[in-house]
Amino acid sequence: xxxxxxxxxxxxxxxxxxxxxxxxxxxxxxxxxxxxxxxxxxxxxxxxxxxxxxxxxxxxxxxxxxxxxxxxxxxxxxxxxxxxxxxxxxxxxxxxxxxxxxxxxxxxxxxxxxxxxx
Numbered sequence: 001x002x003x004x005x006x007x008x009x010x011x012x013x014x015x016x017x018x019x020x021x022x023x024x025x026x027x028x029x030x031x032x033x034x035x036x037x038x039x040x041x042x043x044x045x046x047x048x049x050x051x052x053x054x055x056x057x058x059x060x061x062x063x064x065x066x067x068x069x070x071x072x073x074x075x076x077x078x079x080x081x082x083x084x085x086x087x088x089x090x091x092x093x094x095x096x097x098x099x100x101x102x103x104x105x106x107x108x109x110x111x112x113x114x115x116x117x118x
Contacts, residue, residue: 009049009105020047020056022081031060034077034091051114054083059094078104080111 024045032039043062050056061076076094092107094100 007105009108018047020058021050021054021083022047022056022058027058027060027079027081030079030081030089030091031077034060034079035062035075048078053114053116055111055113056081056083057108078107080107082111084117 027045028043031043031045039062043060046059048057048059058079058081059076060079062074066072076097077091078094078100079091080089082088088111090107090111092103094103
């Protein structure tokens with residue numbers, strides 16, 4: 001399959017991810033509002049990327065949860081934070097933790113990633 005470089009997301013490859021612009025305490029309320037009853041107080045937040053206009057994306061995933069049948073599961077979401085417009089924060093759930101690239105691309109496009117604010 002041919003790779004179209006114009007459709008790729010460019011990210012610096014490092015052995016460590018820097019800290020993002022938000023603290024866990026700033027992220028936690030939005031995470032709780034997104035996942036409601038599945039929001040876990042011991043969730044993990046990983047900074048993913050920021051655009052040139054200050055929007056940032058974080059990955060959030062929970063510790064193992066148990067469903068009604070006793071099976072363990074985890075929920076993972078991508079959360080987008082917009083610094084000057086908190087009402088436009090957004091999130092999507094990742095159902096396939098290893099094949100999320102197309103979902104990420106659509107999520108970024110639908111949130112005007114790397115586009116100036118109107």
